[in-house]
Amino acid sequence: PRFKSKKATRQGFKTDRAKIIKGKLRLDKPHGIKNWYDIRMSGDKLLTGELKVVSICRENGKYWASLPFEIEVANKAKTNRVTAVDVNVGHINYTEGKINTLPDNLKRSYKRIKHYQRMLARKSVINGKRATKSNNYVKTRAKLQRDYRKVANIQHDIMQKFTTQLVEEYDKIVIEDLQVKQMQMTHVAPKGLQRSMFGYFRQILSYKCDWNGKKLILADKYYPSTQRCSKCGHIKTGADKVGLNGNLKHGTKHNEYICYECGSVMDRDENAVYNLLALIN
Structure with missing residues (x-):
């Protein structure tokens, strides 16, 4: 053509x-x-x-x-079950467990992508505009495109299967209304945020819920799902807040949530799931 x-x-x-x-x-x-x-x-x-x-x-x-x-799609049968989903860098937590969105085979592909990108950049610096006409440049670019397509296929397969599972097993699903673009502009894990496909997950979950007559609930972007204690309701503020790297003041890890009001010690992501689940009740 x-x-x-x-x-x-x-x-x-x-x-x-x-x-x-x-x-x-x-x-x-x-x-x-x-x-x-x-x-x-x-x-x-x-x-x-x-x-x-x-x-x-x-x-x-x-x-x-x-x-x-x-095609005509019949609505899924009602299950009278609810769930909440907390998306994170590299994994997604919900009431039944955790889904790994960056498996080891993806990490190996990203290493090859980094290697091929460096090779192409080096050839461009040395040869300038003539680099794109060389056979080695074309072969390397073909390998880079092959790995990019492989990564996209693996990630899309994970997201499609997980979202289909959600709409089949639950009638109401709660997720966070994240500002993905603003999060990627920060200096904290922007590459991991981009690879975790937060926006793509919300997009396909939205239209699948519409197709199957399920209800998708969006938590407000200011809802403190991470900072709030799911047991006593205390909300951390100031230096006590939990970030992607944990809390520097108290020396906690990134996956720990310690409430200093009631003394509860929980997994940070599981605590966020329970807080989102409380929006349904």
């Missing part, structure tokens, strides 16, 4: 004339092309529903097609 811009890193186009025929994807035949075939679809089950606008892009020398289908 002839794309609008040859300089764009992600070249693609959209078409509303694509069809699924006998388990194969059929696209319009471009002008001047003699040999043109339908694309085989992998998987045992054929895709059903009304096929909408298909997006096709070229990335890393390969073509990718996004096939959106409009």
